[in-house]
Amino acid sequence: MAERMLQFVRLSQQTPEKREPTIRREDFDEIYARFDPARASEQASRCSQCGVPFCSVHCPLQQNIPDWLKLTAEGRLEEAYEVNAATNTFPEICGRVCPQDRLCEGNCVIEKGFESVTIGAVERYINDTAWEKGWVKPPTPVRELEHSVAIIGAGPGGLAAAEKLRTQGWQVHVYDRYDRAGGLMIYGIPNFKLEKDVITRRTAQFEEGGIHFHLNSEIGRDVTLEELRARHDAVLIATGVYKARDIAVPGAHLDGVVPAMSFLTASNRKGLGDDVPEFDSGALDAAGKRVVVIGGGDTAMDCLRTSIRQGAASVTCLYRRDKANMPGSMREVHNAEEEGVRFAWLSAPDAFEGDTRVTGVRVTKMHLGLPDATGRQQVEPIPGSEFTEPADLVIKALGFDPEDLPRMFDEPGLGVSRWGTLTVDRRNMMTSLPGVFAAGDIVRGASLVVWAIRDGRDAADRIADYVKARDAVPQAAE
Template sequence: MAKQPMLKFVQIERTMPEKRDASLRKEDFHEIYAEYAKAKAEEQASRCSQCGVPYCQTHCPLHNNIPDWLRLTASGRLEEAYELSQATNTFPEICGRICPQDRLCEGNCVIEQSGHGTVTIGAVEKYITDTAWENGWVKPAAPAQERDESVGIIGAGPGGLAAADMLRRAGIKVTVYDRYDRAGGLLTYGIPGFKLEKDVVMRRVEQLEQSGVEFVQDCDVDADIFAAIHAEHDAVIVATGVYKSRDLAMPGVGLDGIERAIDYLTASNRKSFGDAVEEFDSGRLNAEGKRVVVIGGGDTAMDCVRTAIRQGATSVKCLYRRDRANMPGSQREVANAEEEGVVFEWLSAPKGFTGEDRVNGVMVHKMRLGQPDASGRQMPEVIEGADYVEEADLVIKALGFEPEDLPTLFGQPELPVTRWGTVKAQFQTGATEMDGVYAIGDIVRGASLVVWAIRDGRDCAQAILERFDAPMAVAAE
């Protein structure tokens, strides 16, 4: 009888891949976790309990077949594990790196609930696909039959790329239009290299190009361009994401030295490509030698504080109006940031900024948590008489993102939007009330996770294929 490769969570403790020491990793933008060795990946995958109701799979937006590819990994059948992983997830090596597993699959692992420590699902997922790339198992799509239909996709972020991949596998002609000079959207310009090194994204873009996907870069879609795209293609997918930064209305907000998170992160990521970035080179979007204050408590704020550390800031502080337990960002990221020297000022909110022409401080309200609001979260309340000034040379606003006014931008007043400005689209299909126009990802959901954008892109592609009466291609190579 073959030896049971699974259910070893009692004998084997949870072990993450080795994490680089904070004193070393804060000196560069390389990823902070090493890769599992083959034996260690098999060992950690073998901790899976293979439970009858896999909550890890249920709580994954893509419903990845996690217990199955963990079992295959534990058995040394890595190519099969990759094929199974790729069948439900267009970019498993990306999700393995940046998904908040502590809030999704790993946070709902049955053995975690029983006190044995969750299976390291994200690290194993990353290992499987990185191994697949190394061994040449990842190949460009080769459709069995080319079709006459074409789809235009506006936005080259994770949702748009996922849809492009699925459509191209079925033989559909796909053209992706994007405002930036490189595809990837926030994967390329929003997420720092220490979480997602850029060659990981670029090789996926190259794979799509090799599959026959056409990219039109530096294309800022306006009314004329949208009309041309709509006329040229049999269907259009709007996958623009949300890039309009939320702002503050308070004294001093217009001072120099107060910047938007998206501008700050984009400048840093462009430098990682070796681009000439005037705003960075001039010092405006460079934290070197500065006292930095980041306002916000989400994942973007975590990206900003950890980037500032690596740029050589003299101090980095993060202001968040609630406490640690109620912050929206990943607790894993908070811990990493603290290890690297970031100071979190919990229950703190800005009330204004000091300075003449340039900011030199943030006026801070100290807060306490009061009664719950309609969502059940305790509302922050100002503690009277506890204000103070936090000295700062650079303030970064990481307050979240809102949608642009697409009906006006695209010259399509009939494009339906919600009261929040997001595009109204059908659940699962992404279809809008405009014939042949679909919308997916953050422009429908509001600012959300990469994994949800991938899910939307795949679902929308399937709906379009059904509309074209085209067979769905198998996702795995």
Template structure:
């Protein structure tokens, strides 16, 4: 077949059409329209098929990107999906929410002089087309195995591991304290980046594959919870993939005022509202409508918060970040989208106090300047004397990152060792914790990170679990799933 590649010299980079800022401020639908088939073929044909594909090198999953771009350019979409899904359990999700500008697209070798290949949107197009045509099928193992694996956490790491373990024939049970599958994919990431039916579609597929979900099932010693020891007795091996949900706090005068909220609480309330859930009384106030909103932080969670507040009808939305735009940890593409939608950024500014009498009315901040690089190479920040200013605020959202919950204490498992950051310690190669037969993957090991890293960890942990069970010749566990 004729090679249809290397068209970057004659075809300009193009993303799928983006809805106008005015339109997308009115709802929580995804902001990009679907690629037309001709558009996807044309953009895929821009790939240079380079000898050393830095897009793949800088993809945590090592996706064979040039291969499925070439197959797309040649119209061989079913084969393209086969190549894409061979290394990625959820390519339609990564195509939507991965920060491609920092990973694959940001390392495209044609970028000097030409814009990078449009990778993420083509990845999304391939998998959405595969679903439409029935090419995505439930996992069917060649042979069933008697051994079972329990997975704690139905987020991306846990789901990726469940898919791989089921493909190997294990009996897989996934436990999650929430009422839906997906973790932060459902409750933390807004619909304008990832519509929830995309996650539900994968949930249905895993159920068809034979994965058993135990939703609303917490682990611990509280009422209705399952003890960790009882969970271990049910299964031959366990995988902990709980993620990190403990929000980092900020101190200073006025930090305890009402109206200062955690980012995850705010995003969860918004997502539940969009899903049609009835919110408890304490969550009903987590609405930005008619309010002056100030978001603290510069990562992707902060971008999710400011863009959510815009859609809720906030009077004003400002993002306060202590470094400049070039040093912001969030995706540059997300910052641009936020600016288009009406978010104002206060660069080089840090909060020093919160103003109010019972309820917050403002954030007092100080201007910052960049100093010398620290040990990591990142520039330090220093306050500018006499530069204080106050931003009016009825709602302040803290998007300062997340830390792990103290699982050894919550689960009465002192043998589960943690790092100095509170993440679970695991073997560098096998993902096994300090408790034999108990593995861990995703953010609970590496700290708050990207979904694509969680998928990679989940897939690799699944392979290690299989090796461990086979090496230990573990007898089938009791399957009392009451």
């Protein structure tokens, strides 16, 4: 092992420089600077190169993290990129948006006592450098195959499958109902976490490699699932989950009570230069308003921090549990606190007040009770603790459920679970329809970008296996 590794005993953890809150809240630019080469090498050298790398174990992609950290420490950056990209379709995106504090970094063996290796920041540095140096190439196959696949959904899962199959020579067609590829990466995640050119340069490269995009194409309206099955050897459904969970309380119909994705999409479209009437009218613009966001996940953090940047008069997060039980990344919570967000812990909404437009949220304070069957503490109301939180804009960030795909696709034979997700054979990722596969959030429920990438890559392998096995079976003579 190179002497330059195991430097955690003498080098402290240093993250990339973060812009001051008073400055970064004025724009939508990414908040972290890049490592310079010397700092990246130093921080990579803190890796202990442990025999059982828990960072890899707890990465959904099982990346060879110690390997590319060692290569970075030795200055062998192009090799580090090759190792990183071998298991990750979008390493430059994962380095930015993955909750590393819950995954790789949170399970680093030196974390207790020495603080973890800054894995995410090093991954971002490796891949931003790779793009600048021209090491990232389009998915150009060695030879073309006649096999074709239709992929429904241009989010991280669908695109990961598209890239892998195209590299093998497949004819890949991606269908998406929106006007840009990227899914939630383009319209759901704000620029301060993921600038849009990071996504568009990748999708442009996919097009250069021969992947065909059919945008503004809605299945069931512009083309049917039956037509896609007849046209292609296999179909992959990777639509994600977009149906916003609602809250059944009085006043939910009032103007100014909006779903998180409507708010975030309007902001991202405005940043992309689109005409957004709902934003221009003020309906989805937080400027000058008292904003209340309900929820405690990463989507809630995105809404809170977007509201700050839009110039809200105040921004408050209502969450019914305490800080320790928040499902979102603690790093994002800390960033939101730095930027001026106020968190009202153990607070649950009972109703939205107002005549035609929301003026406030009636809230009850909660306390944590006994654990439920899952081991998580239940929340119970505190009698007499009600109060009203003033609000001009309430954003519901309560998570997402699947849309009714059998109805949307006009395909009643498409099997779904009791939660509305598509049911698949776990051995081959095939749905109830032969030759139709599914991957990502539409199967597992709302989850992380990195899990969608993992599922998309796995689905590509299962699709290739299916067509290979099908072609190996002798056809009966007519």
